[in-house]
Amino acid sequence: MVNHMGRDLSLETDWNGLYIDGERREAADGETIAVEDPSTRERIAEVPNATRADVDDAYEAAAAAQAEWADAPPARRQEVIEQFSAALRRHREEVIDLLAHEVGGSRTMGETSIQIASDHAGEAATLPRRMKGEHVDSNIPGKENVVQRNPKGVVTVISPWNFPLNLSMRAVAPAIAAGNAVVLKPSTNSPITGGLLFAELFEETDLPDGLINVVTGRGSDIGDRVAGHPHSDVVAFTGSTEVGRRVSGIAGENLAIPAMELGGNNAHVVTGDADLDRAIDGAVFGSFVHQGQVCISINRHIVHESVYDEYVERLTARAEELPVGSAHDDDTVVGPIIDESQRDEMLGYVEGTIEAGATLETGGHTVDIDGVDDSLVVAPTVLSDVTPDMPAACNEHFGPIAPVIPFSDVDEAVEIANDTEYGLSGSVHAGDVGTGMAIADRIETGNVHVNDQPINDEAHVPFSGIGASGVGTYNSDAFLSEITEAKWISLQHEPREYPF
Numbered sequence: 001m002v003n004h005m006g007r008d009l010s011l012e013t014d015w016n017g018l019y020i021d022g023e024r025r026e027a028a029d030g031e032t033i034a035v036e037d038p039s040t041r042e043r044i045a046e047v048p049n050a051t052r053a054d055v056d057d058a059y060e061a062a063a064a065a066q067a068e069w070a071d072a073p074p075a076r077r078q079e080v081i082e083q084f085s086a087a088l089r090r091h092r093e094e095v096i097d098l099l100a101h102e103v104g105g106s107r108t109m110g111e112t113s114i115q116i117a118s119d120h121a122g123e124a125a126t127l128p129r130r131m132k133g134e135h136v137d138s139n140i141p142g143k144e145n146v147v148q149r150n151p152k153g154v155v156t157v158i159s160p161w162n163f164p165l166n167l168s169m170r171a172v173a174p175a176i177a178a179g180n181a182v183v184l185k186p187s188t189n190s191p192i193t194g195g196l197l198f199a200e201l202f203e204e205t206d207l208p209d210g211l212i213n214v215v216t217g218r219g220s221d222i223g224d225r226v227a228g229h230p231h232s233d234v235v236a237f238t239g240s241t242e243v244g245r246r247v248s249g250i251a252g253e254n255l256a257i258p259a260m261e262l263g264g265n266n267a268h269v270v271t272g273d274a275d276l277d278r279a280i281d282g283a284v285f286g287s288f289v290h291q292g293q294v295c296i297s298i299n300r301h302i303v304h305e306s307v308y309d310e311y312v313e314r315l316t317a318r319a320e321e322l323p324v325g326s327a328h329d330d331d332t333v334v335g336p337i338i339d340e341s342q343r344d345e346m347l348g349y350v351e352g353t354i355e356a357g358a359t360l361e362t363g364g365h366t367v368d369i370d371g372v373d374d375s376l377v378v379a380p381t382v383l384s385d386v387t388p389d390m391p392a393a394c395n396e397h398f399g400p401i402a403p404v405i406p407f408s409d410v411d412e413a414v415e416i417a418n419d420t421e422y423g424l425s426g427s428v429h430a431g432d433v434g435t436g437m438a439i440a441d442r443i444e445t446g447n448v449h450v451n452d453q454p455i456n457d458e459a460h461v462p463f464s465g466i467g468a469s470g471v472g473t474y475n476s477d478a479f480l481s482e483i484t485e486a487k488w489i490s491l492q493h494e495p496r497e498y499p500f
């Protein structure tokens with residue numbers, strides 16, 4: 001479908017354009033980066049490899065445009081976000097297709113991305129009318145305290161490749177809705193669906209030029225400049241803990257607010273009296289959706305010894321039934337891993353875990369796709385007899401890998417679940433909800449889900465990680481306070497008595 005600017009949003013589109021101050025342009029030195037389809041391993045697009053000068057231009061444009069936008073009435077800012085949501089709905093099928101080509105997303109992954117992204121845009125559209133200041137009584141006679149809530153200024157958004165659409169959206173839409181300008185740097189593995197697509201969709205709205213700027217380029221080249229640009233007031237980063245530590249250090253030095261959503265090593269705890277049908281349904285989805293490349297997917301299954309053998313047997317049978325292959329086949333559930341280095345790293349964890357004494361129940365190998373050299377598809381993998389210190393259990397494996405660890409009592413399950421530097425999400429299946437709640441209460445993470453699996457994100461519910469999983473909170477009012485600041489203006493109505 002052709003957009004208002006006469007461009008369609010498909011692989012045929014020329015994606016070799018940074019988006020700065022409402023204009024598309026090549027990188028200053030004309031360099032590009034190739035985008036590869038992980039299912040076919042074919043080159044599908046070229047995007048600009050931005051230089052530091054391009055980054056500077058993006059921030060200049062953002063800073064120049066922001067002040068006027070901050071004064072736009074709430075209804076106007078709401079309308080723009082609603083126009084953006086409508087554009088996303090119009091281009092739904094093309095976006096799902098782009099996600100399949102760019103990051104190997106199955107039909108389920110594409111539909112889920114659209115649903116979560118729409119939810120975030122919908123929530124963001126409510127923010128302009130909910131940004132309220134306050135009056136606070138004063139201890140000083142004759143003084144009136146007025147507290148305004150103002151946009152921070154320029155919000156930097158750095159996003160990962162795994163769910164690029166909704167992970168960029170959850171920062172971009174609220175930032176603009178609240179009256180900020182944005183500089184968006186998507187992952188080099190998802191420059192279109194995490195970045196350039198946003199420029200195209202905003203072109204179908206009445207957003208003034210300069211408020212959304214997209215710079216594509218390698219984090220290793222331009223990342224430090226993006227994270228530390230003097231015009232940047234907030235750095236909303238989603239990605240690995242390793243890169244996040246660096247980015248938050250640079251942002252902090254620049255006195256910009258770091259809002260960091262980082263890695264996870266999430267536990268799925270199953271007690272002896274849990275409903276195994278439900279626990280295993282959750283386990284299959286939570287481990288294998290989008291090939292396990294989800295920050296909040298199940299990384300470790302922690303299962304009571306009384307049901308351990310049955311759990312392993314049933315999880316293995318279900319894993320073996322999952323349709324595996326190219327993301328372009330509508331039936332595929334488990335598609336390709338994003339690139340060779342991620343694939344090899346996760347297969348290394350599997351190998352190391354087997355060497356350490358675990359049993360490979362199924363998987364542990366790549367799956368050939370017709371006509372593709374060096375396939376990136378990894379078979380759904382179940383490992384039993386796993387101990388918490390084995391490589392597939394103590395690292396964020398980010399793959400379709402299910403290590404199953406036995407426990408004998410609840411204290412031990414909680415200890416294993418918490419034996420990680422991360423604290424992102426998790427899930428608990430127990431005989432009754434009260435027991436599940438009591439265990440959930442003891443699991444040290446930002447999010448825990450009882451009788452479910454850990455992959456949940458609702459735009460109106462706070463989402464955060466603790467420990468090595470992040471700093472700051474996303475979604476709704478919690479994120480609104482990251483991207484706005486309170487300004488105290490006091491009005492002294494009567495002459496004030498000073499001590500001298």
Ligand code: NAP
Nearest residue numbers: 160161186187188218219223224239240243261262263295
């Ligand atoms: P990553 O390697 O940390 O990259 C994330 C983003 O940071 C990319 O845009 C990357 O750009 C950029 N970057 C790299 N070096 C940089 C630097 N020096 N300065 C500024 N930016 C830099 O993470 P990923 O592999 O894309 O994503 C997977 C990770 O994200 C996993 O650890 C996962 O758990 C985490 N994640 C967390 C959440 C959450 O909500 N907590 C959600 C999703 C994913 P390039 O691609 O160009 O290097």
